[in-house]
Amino acid sequence: MLYPRPIARLLEELEKLPGIGPKSAQRIAYHILREPPNFAEKLSQAVVDTRAKIRDCSRCFSLSEGELCPICQDDRRDRASLCVVAEPRDLMAVENTGTYRGCYHVLQGHLSPIDGIGPDDLRIDPLIQRVREGAISEVILATNPTVEGDATALYIAELLRPFPVRVTQLAMGLPVGGDLDYADQVTIARAFEGRRLM
Amino acid sequence: MIVEAFPAALSSPTNKGDVGSEASPDNRIRTTTMSGIVLRQRPLGERDRIVTLYTRERGKLAAVAKGARQPRSKLAAMSQPLTHGRYTVARGKSLGVLTQGTLEDPFFRLKQDLLRMAFATCAVELLDKTVPEEDAAADIFNLLLASLYEFQIDPVPELVLRSFELELLHLLGYLPTLKRCSRCNSPLADLHRHAGSYLFSPQFGGIVCRDCQRHTRCSVTVTAQTIEIMVALRSGDPMAVRRLTITPRNMQEMRRALSEFIQYRLDVNLKSTQFLDRLRWMRSHPVPPVE
Ligand SMILES: [Zn+2]
Numbered sequence: 016m017l018y019p020r021p022i023a024r025l026l027e028e029l030e031k032l033p034g035i036g037p038k039s040a041q042r043i044a045y046h047i048l049r050e051p052p053n054f055a056e057k058l059s060q061a062v063v064d065t066r067a068k069i070r071d072c073s074r075c076f077s078l079s080e081g082e083l084c085p086i087c088q089d090d091r092r093d094r095a096s097l098c099v100v101a102e103p104r105d106l107m108a109v110e111n112t113g114t115y116r117g118c119y120h121v122l123q124g125h126l127s128p129i130d131g132i133g134p135d136d137l138r139i140d141p142l143i144q145r146v147r148e149g150a151i152s153e154v155i156l157a158t159n160p161t162v163e164g165d166a167t168a169l170y171i172a173e174l175l176r177p178f179p180v181r182v183t184q185l186a187m188g189l190p191v192g193g194d195l196d197y198a199d200q201v202t203i204a205r206a207f208e209g210r211r212l213m
Numbered sequence: 214m215i216v217e218a219f220p221a222a223l224s225s226p227t228n229k230g231d232v233g234s235e236a237s238p239d240n241r242i243r244t245t246t247m248s249g250i251v252l253r254q255r256p257l258g259e260r261d262r263i264v265t266l267y268t269r270e271r272g273k274l275a276a277v278a279k280g281a282r283q284p285r286s287k288l289a290a291m292s293q294p295l296t297h298g299r300y301t302v303a304r305g306k307s308l309g310v311l312t313q314g315t316l317e318d319p320f321f322r323l324k325q326d327l328l329r330m331a332f333a334t335c336a337v338e339l340l341d342k343t344v345p346e347e348d349a350a351a352d353i354f355n356l357l358l359a360s361l362y363e364f365q366i367d368p369v370p371e372l373v374l375r376s377f378e379l380e381l382l383h384l385l386g387y388l389p390t391l392k393r394c395s396r397c398n399s400p401l402a403d404l405h406r407h408a409g410s411y412l413f414s415p416q417f418g419g420i421v422c423r424d425c426q427r428h429t430r431c432s433v434t435v436t437a438q439t440i441e442i443m444v445a446l447r448s449g450d451p452m453a454v455r456r457l458t459i460t461p462r463n464m465q466e467m468r469r470a471l472s473e474f475i476q477y478r479l480d481v482n483l484k485s486t487q488f489l490d491r492l493r494w495m496r497s498h499p500v501p502p503v504e
Pocket residue numbers: 072073074075076077079083084085086087
């Protein structure tokens with residue numbers, strides 16, 4: 016079917032979004048057309064505003080509306096503790112637990128030598144700089160439990176070795192609510208490594 | 214036992230892997246269980262991964278591991294690079310779908326050591342970039358699997374990589390000439406008694422004798438001892454290598470000679486070597502805590 020040109024253009028743009036195929040793009044386009052016109056205006060304004068106003072926090076490299084993100088501005092956060100994550104959405108996942116009161120550092124990716132993603136493609140230098148400034152006593156590495164995530168954590172841990180900071184990595188354990196005998200051997204091996212005294 | 218659900222496949226000359234059928238509405242899904250090693254992975258959509266496997270039965274192939282990025286997925290650990298397992302792949306119209314797997318070896322210790330992992334990644338990338346899709350070669354599979362074990366325990370993982378490169382070049386039909394002149398074919402006798410150095414020419418395909426040196430444009434200088442080490446690596450006898458004294462210079466010459474050879478002959482540029490170089494540099498230049 017041949018769409019009128021504006022719809023065809025909208026579909027083309029929507030299909031560039033992650034996880035949106037031709038079917039979903041069509042559904043979204045029809046939805047936009049069925050809603051009152053101010054819906055489309057509000058949506059497009061929100062897209063434009065987000066793109067224009069959001070940038071990297073100059074300290075932690077998370078998403079921010081101003082120079083510093085709300086967490087970096089918050090005096091009640093523990094400035095001596097840094098939790099290192101790969102992406103802003105990982106920061107949100109830790110934040111949503113409500114248990115961590117320290118600050119963050121967002122690397123904006125993981126190391127992946129086979130894809131040519133090296134240390135200079137990540138925000139590793141500014142992390143070392145933050146540690147060098149001296150107010151930090153613990154760095155918690157919360158990268159993904161994947162080969163790339165582990166490589167990133169190992170690399171950063173090695174860089175931080177000369178510094179007087181405690182470097183820890185999140186415990187890798189068994190998924191809550193699962194049976195032990197269903198877990199794979201890597202998960203069990205890592206849960207053993209991360210066992211604690213009771 | 215081999216069961217074919219595809220009538221057309223009955224006429225195929227070779228049946229590779231354990232082929233079974235799975236109930237499906239159109240009865241066109243065929244599953245195969247293979248021994249495989251994950252070469253690389255990349256995310257697909259929000260929850261899935263595309264994994265590139267090197268399998269004993271079908272060579273290199275890519276498959277979608279649905280839900281593999283969710284922590285509870287059974288495919289999460291199976292779809293990690295440098296993992297050996299039994300993989301069941303359902304073959305659809307386009308990309309295969311990884312339906313289940315059982316771990317054989319996750320190479321846990323390899324992944325806890327950054328340098329060893331970096332060497333193993335170079336081997337995996339070289340393999341990924343040089344073998345064609347779905348071209349079964351049990352020799353190549355065995356080489357990769359054996360090398361992963363070696364990368365995990367060998368005191369000199371760099372030699373494991375050099376040995377892997379030479380053996381892979383041999384299996385792909387590109388082995389550099391090491392015992393004769395690669396231009397005029399005259400034998401290079403008594404290398405070990407020779408103190409001098411030779412030129413290694415990617416253009417001619419290996420060592421060139423003194424008379425032929427002037428014909429080669431781009432080349433790497435290698436000492437007779439370095440050539441001897443490469444010959445020993447190819448001999449398949451670990452003791453032959455251990456008997457030799459290997460200096461940093463020998464290591465560097467081999468690294469340069471093989472990397473230029475691979476670039477010239479196979480037109481492959483490896484990305485993983487950048488990280489390896491970076492890691493080496495970092496270890497020789499630790500970051501000072503105070504500037
Ligand atoms: Zn911030």
